[in-house]
Amino acid sequence: MIEYIIITHGSLALELLKTCEMIIGKQDRVYIITVQTGASLQNIADELDKIIENSKENGIIIFTDMFGGSPSNIAMSYLKNEDVEVITGVNLPMLIKAFALRQESESISEISKSCAEAGKSSIRIAKELLGHAKKNHI
Amino acid sequence: MQKKIIFRVDDRLIHGQVIEGWIKYYKISHIYIVNDRIYGDVLQELIYNSVLPDYCNLEIFNKKTFRTFFSGEIFDNHTLVLFENIKDLYDLRDLITEKIYINIGCVASREHKIEITDTVFLDLEELRKLSELREKYNIYIKKLPWDTNIEIKNFYTFLKEMK
Numbered sequence: 001m002i003e004y005i006i007i008t009h010g011s012l013a014l015e016l017l018k019t020c021e022m023i024i025g026k027q028d029r030v031y032i033i034t035v036q037t038g039a040s041l042q043n044i045a046d047e048l049d050k051i052i053e054n055s056k057e058n059g060i061i062i063f064t065d066m067f068g069g070s071p072s073n074i075a076m077s078y079l080k081n082e083d084v085e086v087i088t089g090v091n092l093p094m095l096i097k098a099f100a101l102r103q104e105s106e107s108i109s110e111i112s113k114s115c116a117e118a119g120k121s122s123i124r125i126a127k128e129l130l131g132h133a134k135k136n137h138i
Numbered sequence: 139m140q141k142k143i144i145f146r147v148d149d150r151l152i153h154g155q156v157i158e159g160w161i162k163y164y165k166i167s168h169i170y171i172v173n174d175r176i177y178g179d180v181l182q183e184l185i186y187n188s189v190l191p192d193y194c195n196l197e198i199f200n201k202k203t204f205r206t207f208f209s210g211e212i213f214d215n216h217t218l219v220l221f222e223n224i225k226d227l228y229d230l231r232d233l234i235t236e237k238i239y240i241n242i243g244c245v246a247s248r249e250h251k252i253e254i255t256d257t258v259f260l261d262l263e264e265l266r267k268l269s270e271l272r273e274k275y276n277i278y279i280k281k282l283p284w285d286t287n288i289e290i291k292n293f294y295t296f297l298k299e300m301k
Contacts, residue, residue, distance in 0.1 A: 009154070037256045040246035041150060068189030070153040076185045 002102045002111060003057050005048070006090060007033040007075055008065035013090075020095045027099050029057065035071050044074055052078065059083035059108045061098065061115070063090040085112045087119075094119030141239040143217045147227050148243040151176075151220050152186045152196075155243065159282040160218060161194060168217040169196045172204045172226060201229060208233050224260070228267040234275060242268070242279045255288055257281045 006013040013032045021027055031051050035044055052060060060083060064072040067088035075086045085108045087094070097118035101111045144164070148156065151171055160166060169190065176182040177200035187196050199207060208219075221227045224245065234240065244257045251259035258279055260268070271277060272290045279288040 038247040038253075038259055040248060042246075066154060068152070068154060068157050070150045073150070073153060073185055073189070077181065080181060 001029055001057055002106060002108060003051075003055055003060045004030040004098060004102075005033060005051060005060060005062045005075075006030065006064075006095070007035065007044070007048070007062060007071040008090070009035055009069060009071060010037075012065055013063075016090065016092060016095060019092060020099065023092075024096055024099055030099075033071070041070060041074060044071075045077070048074065048078065052081065052084065055083075058106050059085070061108060061112060062086045063095065063098070063115075064088045065090055083108070085109070087112055087115055089119055091119050091122065093122035141237055142215065143213055143219065143237060144239045144241055145219045145221065145227060145234065146241040146243050147221045147224055147245060149222050149246050150244050151222060152189060155281050156218070156220070157189065157191070159284075160241075161191065163283040164216050164218075165193075166218045167193055167195060167215040168213070169194055170204065170208075170217065170219045171196070171198045172201060172219060172230070173198065173222050174200045174226075175222070177203070201226060205230060205233065224264045224267055228271065231271060234271070236275070238275075240271070240275055240277045242277060243281050255279060255281070258288075 006017060008016070011034050013034055017027070017030060017032055033044060033047055048062075062075040062078070062084065064075050064086060065088070066072060072086070072088050078084045079086060094115045098111065098115045101114055105111055144160065144166075146156075146160065150156075151173070152169070161169075171186065177198055183196070183198055186198075190196055221230075224242070227240075242258055245259055245264070247253070247259040248261075251261050252265070253259050268277060268290060277290045279290060280286065
């Protein structure tokens with residue numbers, strides 16, 4: 001099974017996982033790294049090294065909160081590793097999709113594409129939906 | 139800010155605070171990273187380039203190449219020079235002039251460091267170096283352009299207490 005790491009600013013990663021588990025139940029083979037204010041990036045990189053070295057599974061997907069932020073920048077340093085992919089902009093629908101997909105697929109690239117799609121397509125401006133409905137009705 | 143060149147110490151180099159804060163606030167068009175560790179690292183350069191706005195041009199130097207480059211360069215545009223630590227800034231202190239705005243933004247917490255702000259933690263050696271620089275230049279300790287500055291003159295009190 002593909003393993004997941006969620007790494008974010010503050011405690012967002014932990015809360016995202018807890019909320020995800022509230023919806024789809026307890027998950028295993030998922031690691032949380034929180035980057036707190038004042039934290040040393042070297043310590044974060046050491047933590048990532050340890051998880052990636054100990055991974056005996058079929059690869060790792062690292063979810064980060066914001067493209068351009070420190071968690072994302074550190075994670076992207078591992079892209080030289082063929083078994084590692086990084087997806088930025090993690091949100092709840094993306095994570096739910098990720099946990100569901102790894103039961104069915106062992107392809108990092110397939111899962112990554114679907115996760116990115118799920119994350120993007122879940123973002124809607126609600127009034128626009130209302131506008132569409134009205135237009136169609138008329 | 140009258141000064142067009144910012145020297146910033148930030149151990150995260152380019153990240154959220156730099157992109158959302160400094161680059162946008164001062165409409166920075168040129169960024170220079172001065173770092174012996176990542177100089178020549180193609181992947182790191184790619185990562186940092188990919189997160190910058192289109193109007194921002196990035197170049198990465200080591201201390202030696204930056205010294206040569208900066209000495210002869212005239213800056214017309216707003217420029218941000220990023221150092222990973224206080225030692226690197228101090229090592230290039232001879233390049234600092236009155237035209238440069240010195241900012242200490244992020245220096246990570248480690249053992250035996252004093253918390254100056256929520257993002258700046260300094261040890262005795264770093265305090266000494268900054269205090270020496272402060273003799274000649276203003277130094278602004280803040281993570282974002284609109285934050286309140288921490289006055290570095292007070293550091294002499296710390297230094298006395300730590301002796």
